[in-house]
């Protein structure tokens with residue numbers, strides 16, 4: 064399995080599954096209502112307090128998925144008078160959130176802060192400006208240039224929203240991309256999901272107390288959707304405590320991903336930068352992406368085939384803290400074999 068987002072191996076950790084089972088027995092299988100009505104549990108609030116504490120923000124708002132966290136944050140804060148500036152490679156949920164908010168959607172080139180500044184400079188009118196980026200880009204595995212983004216936001220009086228779905232639980236001993244850059248205090252809004260490193264399901268908006276309290280009453284994806292199930296909430300809480308207590312997991316996944324990155328490079332694959340759990344292999348065109356995926360599958364290696372519009376053609380590989388050396392060696396043997404299919408695109412233009 065070289066395509067899972069279970070970066071720390073927590074979805075099957077016995078402490079996490081036991082917490083889920085216990086919560087299901089204690090509270091039931093579902094909450095049958097939204098947080099603001101009958102669906103609020105002490106468990107949700109306990110998780111919010113521990114999240115805010117761990118990630119170093121004043122407050123946290125728990126939603127049912129990461130997708131809904133982005134809809135809730137952007138939809139709750141932005142309206143028709145505002146503009147949302149979205150990185151070209153940002154996650155679909157940020158784009159959908161901007162569209163649903165009815166704000167003006169303005170693209171900027173991926174990780175290009177000069178282009179962002181140029182777009183912000185053209186802004187006129189009284190509306191607000193929100194810049195939405197991923198911390199770790201889910202398909203490419205590269206980091207956003209957070210210090211430069213914050214500087215541009217300051218210059219143009221824009222607010223930054225950082226979706227840290229793939230950085231939280233992994234970078235900076237689990238505290239994520241903002242902390243990796245030592246800039247948590249300067250990032251006003253961070254969204255997270257539990258569907259990656261935390262091995263569960265759930266979404267979070269982190270920010271200042273007053274903003275989070277406002278969103279509690281204005282996020283339609285929170286108000287009009289049932290709250291996270293007791294099992295998923297308890298699993299996320301158990302995972303959060305493991306992340307806090309066992310930072311070796313974060314180091315292990317990054318070490319394994321970087322090892323795979325350099326071995327794949329040595330095999331002739333074109334990979335991105337080190338330092339994240341995602342190692343994306345540039346496969347140039349759609350046919351080679353699919354042929355390579357099939358060949359790898361036939362050798363017993365699962366990766367994710369990525370095609371437009373998700374991103375440019377690539378094989379997205381990702382690693383976990385609990386993979387053994389033997390498993391990674393087996394995977395590398397598969398990647399070596401798949402060069403018979405992928406050879407032409409690996410050498411083209413290299």
Ligand code: PMP
Nearest residue numbers: 128129130154156201228256258
């Ligand atoms: N943001 C990013 C960057 C993601 O990769 C994902 C999941 N693919 C989400 C948000 C949505 O998270 P969830 O699965 O919890 O809805």
